[in-house]
Amino acid sequence: MSGAAGLIGGAAIGTSFNVLDDVLDELITKNVIFKPLLKGIKSRLDSLAPWLKYIEKSYKKLDLSDKELVNLEVHLEEGVELVQKCKKVRWWSMYKRYKYANRLIDWDGSLQRFLEILNVQGIRDVKESTVSVRNMEKLISRIESNMGIHLAVSRETFGSVPELPRVTVGLDEPLRDLKEMLLKDDVSMLVLTATGGWGKTTLATKFCQDEEVKDKFKENIFFVTVSVHPNSDVEKLYQRMKSQEAGQDPLLLVLDDVWSNSVLQKFVELKLRNYKILVTSRSEFPGFGTPYKLKPLNYKDSMTLLRHSAALGDSLSVPEDLLREILKHCKGVPLAITVTGNSLSGQAAESWLSRLEDWRKGSILDYETTLLLCLKSSIDALGDKEAIIRECFMDLVSFPEDQRISAAAFIDMWSELYMLDGDFRSIKNLHELARKGLANLVITRNENMAILDNYYSEHFVRQHDMLRDLGIYIAKLDPIEDRKRLIVLSGRNQPKWLREQKSQPINARLLSISSDGTYPTQWQSVHLPQVEVLVLNFKTENNALPEFVQKIDKLKVLIVTNYGLSPTELSNFNLLESLSNLKRIRLESISIHSITKNWVPLKSLKKISLFMCNMGQAFHNCSIKISDAWPGLEEMNIDYCDDLVELPAELCDLVRMKVLSITNCHQLSCLPEEIGNLKNLDVLRLRSCTELVRLPVSIENLTKLRCLDMYNCFGIRKLPEGIGKMRGLRKINMGQCSRLEELPLSVWDLDEQLEEVICDEEKKPFWDSFLARDKIKVTKEKSNLNWLEKPQL
Known part of the structure; x- marks a missing residue:
C-alpha cells in the first residue's frame, strides 16, 4: 500500500x-x-x-x-x-x-x-x-x-495564465505572426486553429508570457479554458467583463479550446473597449476575427522535441536514423512526438525499433492511446445534426496519403451515398470539414467563379496523414461484417479478415482498395451485397478491374485512380456489363482507348468523368456505337486530357446529354458540327481550352442550352452569327477571352432572356450596347499557385 x-x-x-x-x-x-x-x-x-x-x-x-x-x-x-x-x-x-x-x-x-x-x-x-x-x-x-483541478472555492483564482512546458519548439515564427496580427489597432479578435495536439494552447500561453504583450496589457490578461462544455470560470469571467470590472485599460482575453461560436458571440456582444481576444480552437469561426492556422513542426524542431521528451539530450544511445524513422510516423504533431518520447524514455534502442515495427504494421494510433483520444475528440464532438459531416470525414480515407484528391470524386460518392442533390451540397460539406480543421480544401483558381457557375473541378482536398490514420483506425473499430466502409491498403498483403473470410456477408457501403493491381484469390469468396461505391487506387503501368467487381450488384459509383507518372491501361472493363445499377464512373490517368476498343453496354450509366486521361485515339473504330453502349448518359466531364485535339463526332450521338464539360484541354482546336444534335444539352463548358478558335455554326440548334462557359478560351475571336437563336440561354461566361473582336448582331435577341454575362473590363463595352448593365458582371483573373502546394510533414 x-x-x-x-x-x-x-x-x-x-x-x-x-x-x-x-x-x-x-x-x-x-x-x-x-x-x-x-x-x-x-x-x-x-x-x-x-x-x-x-x-x-x-x-x-x-x-x-x-x-x-x-x-x-x-x-x-x-x-x-x-x-x-x-x-x-x-x-x-x-x-x-x-x-x-x-x-x-x-x-x-x-x-x-x-x-x-x-x-x-x-x-x-x-x-x-x-x-x-x-x-x-x-x-x-x-x-x-x-x-490543475478547478474546484468551487471561495477564492477567485480563475483566469490565470498556465505555466509553459520546460521546452517549447517551433513557436518563434508563429509567435511573431500572432503579435503582428493581433496587436494591430484595427484587430480585436484572432482565432488560432489547428487539430488537437498541434500546440495551440502552448502557443497561446507563450503569447501571454511574451514581454511585449505583458508590457502592453499589464495585469489585465485573462486565460480561460472553455472546452466542449464550458465551466463556471467562463461564466465568471463573462459576468466580470459585463460589469466592467476590467476597467478601461488594455485587456487581453484568451479563450482556450473553444468548440462553439456561441461563447465568442457572448463576449463580442459586450462591446468592450480597448480589448483583444485570442481564441484557440480546432475549428475556424468565420466572422469572428482574423484566422491563423498553426502548422505541424518541421524536422529540426520535431527532433529537438523528441530528444527532450525521451530525455536523450545529445546521447547517441538511440541511432539518429532510427529517430528519423520514428518521426516520420509522428507527422510533425507535437503531442505525438511527446507521448512517444515519454513512453520510450530510458529504454534501449531495441525497444525503439520494436515500437517502429509495430507502427509499420498499423499506425501510431494503434499504440498511443493518449494521442488517439485527443484526436478522436474532434470527431466525437460532432453532434447528431452533424452526423453527415462525420460520415464525410470518414470517407476521406478512401484515397492514398500525401495525395491531392479532386473534390469532384466526393461529389460522385456523396450524391449516391447520402442522396445529396446539387454539387454545391457536397462542396458545402468539404468547407465544413475544412472549417473544423479535419481537412484542407485547396482551390486552385478563381474561387468566387465556382460559386457563380457551379464549377468545382478546381477544388481539391488534402488531409493530414495523422487525421487519415485516425479515420482508418475508427473504421476498424467495428466488426468486419458491420463496417460502413471497408478500407484495404494493399490488394496483395492480405488483411487478417480476408484470410479468415467466412460465408457471412460484409455490409459495407463503400469499398476502397489501394493495391499494386493484383488481387488475392480470396477476394472471389468475399460477399459484398451492400457496396454502392468502389474506389480503386493503384500505381502501376498495366491494371485490371478485379474479377469480383462483377458480383457487386448494387454498385452505383466506380472511381479508378492511377497515381503513376503517366496514364495506364485498364483491362477487364467488360466486367461492368452485368452491373445494372452503375450510374457514375470516374477515371483518373487512364488510357481510354483500352476501354473503348472493346465497348460493353452500360445501360444505367448517367455520368462519366475523365481526368488527365489519354483519349486521343478513343471512340474511333469502336465495335459498337457509343450511343448504344451508353444510351442513358447525361453528363460527361473531360478535364486535363492533353492529347485531345478534336472532339469525336460520335459523342454527339448521346442525345440525352445534359452537361458536356471539356476543360483544360489545351490541344483541343475544334468541335464537330454534329454538336448541334445534343438537343437536350443544358450546360456546355469549354473552360481553358486555349487552342479553340471558333464554335461550330450548329451550336445555334442547342435551344435548351442554359449555360455557355468559354472562360479563358482566349483563341476565340467571335461568336456564331446565329447565337441569338439559342432561346434557352441564361448565362454566358467569357472571362479572359482577350481576343474577342466583336459580337454578332443577333445578341440583340438575347436581351430579355439573358440573366448574366461574365466578361473582362476591356470587353464590357461590347456587351453594354446589347444588355442592361445589371446583367453584366466584370471579373478579374485571380490565378494562384495552390495547385503546386506540397503536402506538409
Missing part, C-alpha cells in the same frame, strides 16, 4: 480507496496500453488522499449526512472493477482498447465531479458549524497546484 493511500483510515471509503490504489500500482507497472491514463488517475488519488481524509473526519465530527461519501465509495468500487477489466485487455484488440480508454476517462471525470460536490457541501457545512476552513483551503490549493 502506498503512503498516500495509507492516509485513508479503515472506514468503508478508505478500504475502497486503498484497493483501487493498489490495483493501479500493479497495472501501471505491467500494462503499457493505458499507462498515461492510469498514471493520471493515480496521481490525482495521491494528491486528493489528504483532502478525502479531512472531509471524512469532518463529517464524523459534525455528525453530518454521509450520503455523498457513500456515493463516492460506490464510485471508487466501480473504479476498482473497471481497472480490473483493463488488466484483461490486449494490445491487438483495438475496439476494447478504445472502449476501456473512454471508460477510464469518463470514470475520472465523474470522480472530479464527485469531489466538486463534496467540496461545496463540505465548505458550506463547515462554515455553518463555525469550523475553520483554513486547513481545507490549504489542501485544495495543494491539489490545484499539483493537478
Whole structure:
C-alpha cells in the first residue's frame, strides 16, 4: 500500500480507496496500453488522499449526512472493477482498447465531479458549524497546484495564465505572426486553429508570457479554458467583463479550446473597449476575427522535441536514423512526438525499433492511446445534426496519403451515398470539414467563379496523414461484417479478415482498395451485397478491374485512380456489363482507348468523368456505337486530357446529354458540327481550352442550352452569327477571352432572356450596347499557385 493511500483510515471509503490504489500500482507497472491514463488517475488519488481524509473526519465530527461519501465509495468500487477489466485487455484488440480508454476517462471525470460536490457541501457545512476552513483551503490549493483541478472555492483564482512546458519548439515564427496580427489597432479578435495536439494552447500561453504583450496589457490578461462544455470560470469571467470590472485599460482575453461560436458571440456582444481576444480552437469561426492556422513542426524542431521528451539530450544511445524513422510516423504533431518520447524514455534502442515495427504494421494510433483520444475528440464532438459531416470525414480515407484528391470524386460518392442533390451540397460539406480543421480544401483558381457557375473541378482536398490514420483506425473499430466502409491498403498483403473470410456477408457501403493491381484469390469468396461505391487506387503501368467487381450488384459509383507518372491501361472493363445499377464512373490517368476498343453496354450509366486521361485515339473504330453502349448518359466531364485535339463526332450521338464539360484541354482546336444534335444539352463548358478558335455554326440548334462557359478560351475571336437563336440561354461566361473582336448582331435577341454575362473590363463595352448593365458582371483573373502546394510533414 502506498503512503498516500495509507492516509485513508479503515472506514468503508478508505478500504475502497486503498484497493483501487493498489490495483493501479500493479497495472501501471505491467500494462503499457493505458499507462498515461492510469498514471493520471493515480496521481490525482495521491494528491486528493489528504483532502478525502479531512472531509471524512469532518463529517464524523459534525455528525453530518454521509450520503455523498457513500456515493463516492460506490464510485471508487466501480473504479476498482473497471481497472480490473483493463488488466484483461490486449494490445491487438483495438475496439476494447478504445472502449476501456473512454471508460477510464469518463470514470475520472465523474470522480472530479464527485469531489466538486463534496467540496461545496463540505465548505458550506463547515462554515455553518463555525469550523475553520483554513486547513481545507490549504489542501485544495495543494491539489490545484499539483493537478490543475478547478474546484468551487471561495477564492477567485480563475483566469490565470498556465505555466509553459520546460521546452517549447517551433513557436518563434508563429509567435511573431500572432503579435503582428493581433496587436494591430484595427484587430480585436484572432482565432488560432489547428487539430488537437498541434500546440495551440502552448502557443497561446507563450503569447501571454511574451514581454511585449505583458508590457502592453499589464495585469489585465485573462486565460480561460472553455472546452466542449464550458465551466463556471467562463461564466465568471463573462459576468466580470459585463460589469466592467476590467476597467478601461488594455485587456487581453484568451479563450482556450473553444468548440462553439456561441461563447465568442457572448463576449463580442459586450462591446468592450480597448480589448483583444485570442481564441484557440480546432475549428475556424468565420466572422469572428482574423484566422491563423498553426502548422505541424518541421524536422529540426520535431527532433529537438523528441530528444527532450525521451530525455536523450545529445546521447547517441538511440541511432539518429532510427529517430528519423520514428518521426516520420509522428507527422510533425507535437503531442505525438511527446507521448512517444515519454513512453520510450530510458529504454534501449531495441525497444525503439520494436515500437517502429509495430507502427509499420498499423499506425501510431494503434499504440498511443493518449494521442488517439485527443484526436478522436474532434470527431466525437460532432453532434447528431452533424452526423453527415462525420460520415464525410470518414470517407476521406478512401484515397492514398500525401495525395491531392479532386473534390469532384466526393461529389460522385456523396450524391449516391447520402442522396445529396446539387454539387454545391457536397462542396458545402468539404468547407465544413475544412472549417473544423479535419481537412484542407485547396482551390486552385478563381474561387468566387465556382460559386457563380457551379464549377468545382478546381477544388481539391488534402488531409493530414495523422487525421487519415485516425479515420482508418475508427473504421476498424467495428466488426468486419458491420463496417460502413471497408478500407484495404494493399490488394496483395492480405488483411487478417480476408484470410479468415467466412460465408457471412460484409455490409459495407463503400469499398476502397489501394493495391499494386493484383488481387488475392480470396477476394472471389468475399460477399459484398451492400457496396454502392468502389474506389480503386493503384500505381502501376498495366491494371485490371478485379474479377469480383462483377458480383457487386448494387454498385452505383466506380472511381479508378492511377497515381503513376503517366496514364495506364485498364483491362477487364467488360466486367461492368452485368452491373445494372452503375450510374457514375470516374477515371483518373487512364488510357481510354483500352476501354473503348472493346465497348460493353452500360445501360444505367448517367455520368462519366475523365481526368488527365489519354483519349486521343478513343471512340474511333469502336465495335459498337457509343450511343448504344451508353444510351442513358447525361453528363460527361473531360478535364486535363492533353492529347485531345478534336472532339469525336460520335459523342454527339448521346442525345440525352445534359452537361458536356471539356476543360483544360489545351490541344483541343475544334468541335464537330454534329454538336448541334445534343438537343437536350443544358450546360456546355469549354473552360481553358486555349487552342479553340471558333464554335461550330450548329451550336445555334442547342435551344435548351442554359449555360455557355468559354472562360479563358482566349483563341476565340467571335461568336456564331446565329447565337441569338439559342432561346434557352441564361448565362454566358467569357472571362479572359482577350481576343474577342466583336459580337454578332443577333445578341440583340438575347436581351430579355439573358440573366448574366461574365466578361473582362476591356470587353464590357461590347456587351453594354446589347444588355442592361445589371446583367453584366466584370471579373478579374485571380490565378494562384495552390495547385503546386506540397503536402506538409
